[in-house]
Amino acid sequence: xxxxxxxxxxxxxxxxxxxxxxxxxxxxxxxxxxxxxxxxxxxxxxxxxxxxxxxxxxxxxxxxxxxxxxxxxxxxxxxxxxxxxxxxxxxxxxxxxxxxxxxxxxxxxxxxxxxxxxxxxxxxxxxxxxxxxxxxxxxxxxxxxxxxxxxxxxxxxxxxxxxxxxxxxxxxxxxxxxxxxxxxxxxxxxxxxxxxxxxxxxxxxxxxxxxxxxxxxxxxxxxxxxxxxxxxxxxxxxxxxxxxxxxxxxxxxxxxxxx
Amino acid sequence: xxxxxxxxxxxxxxxxxxxxxxxxxxxxxxxxxxxxxxxxxxxxxxxxxxxxxxxxxxxxxxxxxxxxxxxxxxxxxxxxxxxxxxxxxxxxxxxxxxxxxxxxxxxxxxxxxxxxxxxxxxxxxxxxxxxxxxxxxxxxxxxxxxxxxxxxxxxxxxxxxxxxxxxxxxxxxxxxxxxxxxxxxxxxxxxxxxxxxxxxxxxxxxxxxxxxxxxxxxxxxxxxxxxxxxxxxxxxxxxxxxxxxxxxxxxxxxxx
Numbered sequence: 001x002x003x004x005x006x007x008x009x010x011x012x013x014x015x016x017x018x019x020x021x022x023x024x025x026x027x028x029x030x031x032x033x034x035x036x037x038x039x040x041x042x043x044x045x046x047x048x049x050x051x052x053x054x055x056x057x058x059x060x061x062x063x064x065x066x067x068x069x070x071x072x073x074x075x076x077x078x079x080x081x082x083x084x085x086x087x088x089x090x091x092x093x094x095x096x097x098x099x100x101x102x103x104x105x106x107x108x109x110x111x112x113x114x115x116x117x118x119x120x121x122x123x124x125x126x127x128x129x130x131x132x133x134x135x136x137x138x139x140x141x142x143x144x145x146x147x148x149x150x151x152x153x154x155x156x157x158x159x160x161x162x163x164x165x166x167x168x169x170x171x172x173x174x175x176x177x178x179x180x181x182x183x184x185x186x187x188x189x190x191x192x193x194x195x196x197x198x199x200x201x202x203x204x205x206x207x208x209x210x211x212x213x214x215x216x217x218x219x220x221x222x223x224x225x226x227x228x229x230x231x232x233x234x235x236x237x238x239x240x241x242x243x244x245x246x247x248x249x250x251x252x253x254x255x256x257x258x259x
Numbered sequence: 260x261x262x263x264x265x266x267x268x269x270x271x272x273x274x275x276x277x278x279x280x281x282x283x284x285x286x287x288x289x290x291x292x293x294x295x296x297x298x299x300x301x302x303x304x305x306x307x308x309x310x311x312x313x314x315x316x317x318x319x320x321x322x323x324x325x326x327x328x329x330x331x332x333x334x335x336x337x338x339x340x341x342x343x344x345x346x347x348x349x350x351x352x353x354x355x356x357x358x359x360x361x362x363x364x365x366x367x368x369x370x371x372x373x374x375x376x377x378x379x380x381x382x383x384x385x386x387x388x389x390x391x392x393x394x395x396x397x398x399x400x401x402x403x404x405x406x407x408x409x410x411x412x413x414x415x416x417x418x419x420x421x422x423x424x425x426x427x428x429x430x431x432x433x434x435x436x437x438x439x440x441x442x443x444x445x446x447x448x449x450x451x452x453x454x455x456x457x458x459x460x461x462x463x464x465x466x467x468x469x470x471x472x473x474x475x476x477x478x479x480x481x482x483x484x485x486x487x488x489x490x491x492x493x494x495x496x497x498x499x500x501x502x503x504x505x506x507x508x509x510x511x512x513x514x515x
Contacts, residue, residue, distance in 0.1 A: 029433075040444040043459025047309045047450045178287065185298040191305065201301030 008104045009111060016112020019082055020075075030074035031123055034067035041066075041190060051195055056222045064128045065217035066189045068145070069210060071120040072153040073180045079113045080160035080173045087168040087255070096256045106245070106252055110157050117153030121146055128221075136224040144230070145220050151237040152213050156180070158244025165251035187211040209236040263363035270354070270367025274341060275374055288337060288375060292330035292383050296322060300390065303449060311454050316480040319392040324404070324475035325448055326383060328468070331408040332415040332439050334376035338368050339419020339435045346427040346511075355512065365420055365504050372416040373409065380408065395481030403486060404478040407471060410493040415439060417500035424507030427514065446472050467492045
C-alpha cells in the first residue's frame, strides 16, 4: 500500500513539474524577475551599507535572501494557478473517481511545487556566488539554505493550494500574488529591522512572518550560524506550512465531498 | 476631426466606466502606487541619513516624485492591458468596423488613461500630505511637477497602445510592462544620482527617466533643475511613441 501511495505521489508531483516546465513564462519569469529586482536594489540601495550599524558592506549579500522568498512565492502562485485550472476543468473531480487518496493529491501537488522551488533556489545561489557573494556559514550553510527554502516554499505552497481548493478559481489564486507581495515589501527585505526609522513600519515588519523568513536566509549568508534567526525562520515557515496544510486538507475534503 | 473626437469620447467613456465600476481594475490601480509609497517612505526613510544625501524636502517628498512618475507611466501600461483585452475579446474588431476615424480610438484610450492617473494621483497626494510631506516648491513648481507626470502618462499610454496594437493579445502584458519597469527602476529611485555607485550609476546617468526624476524632485523642493531638459525628453517620448502607436494601429487595421 505504501508503495502504491508513493507511486501516486510521484506521478502527481511529476505532473506538476512537467506542466510548469512546459510553460516557458512560468519557468523564466520566477527565475529572472527576482534576479532583476535584486540587481536593481543591490545597485540602488548600496549607499545603505554606509549607515552605522548596517551588518555587512555588501548590499548584494544582504539582499540575496529576498529572491529565495520571492521565488518560492512566484513558483507557488504559478503552480497553484494550474491546480485551480485542474479544478475548473473538472480534472480533480475525474481524479477523485480513481482510487487515488485525497492526501496523495495534496502531497503530490505540494511535492511538485517544492521541486520547482528548489531548482530556483539553486539558481539564485549560483548567481549570488557568481557575483562574489560568499556564504559565511560555508558549504553546510548552503545545504541548510536549501532545507530552509524547502520549508518556506512548503508554507507558501500550502496556503496557495488551500486558496486554489477553496475558490477553484485561477483568478482568485492570481489575486494572492499582490497580497503576498504586500507582506514581502512590508518586511525587513531592504533594511534590517533595527535600522527602520518609522515606528509603525518597524512594528509591521516585526509582526510580519516574512521578515523572519528573510532574516533566517540572510543570517546564513552574512552572519554564519545564527541559531536564533534560523529557529525563528523555521518556526515561521513551519507554522505557515502546518496551518496551510491543515486548511488545504479541509478544503480538499469539502471539495471532494459526495453530494 | 469631429468624427475622431466622437470616437474618442465613446472609447474613453467605456474604458472609464469599466475602470470605476470594476473593483478588480480600480483597487489595484490605486493601491499599488500607495503601497510603493508607503513601503519606500516607511521602510527606507533612514537612508536619508546617509552622508551625501542632501535633498532638502525630506525622504517623503523624494519618494513622492518617484511614485508620481511611476503611477503615471503604469496607468498608461494598464490602459495598454485594456486594449489587449479588447483585442482578445473581439471588441476591438467591432470597434474598428464601427469607428469612422480610428485615430479616435487611440485618443479615447489616452483620455481614459489620463483620468485614471489623475484619480490615482489625487489619492496618493492626499496620503502624502497626511504623512506631512514637506513641499518647498510654489504653485508654479507644483503645476510643472504634475504636468510632467501627465505628459509621462501620455507617453506610457502611447507606448503600451503601440505594443497592444501590434501583438493584439493579453499575453503581450510583460512586453508592455517590463521595459517600463526597468527604465523606472534603473533611475535613482532610492537615493540621489550622486550616491549611486558602480554599474547602476552608469545606467542611471544615461537613463532619460533620471532627468525626469531630478526635475520632479527639483520642482517639489523649490530648487528647479533640469526642468527644460525633462520636458524636452518627455515631449520627444510622446512624439516617438505617437508614431509607434499610430503605426501599430495601421498594422492592426491591416491584420483585419
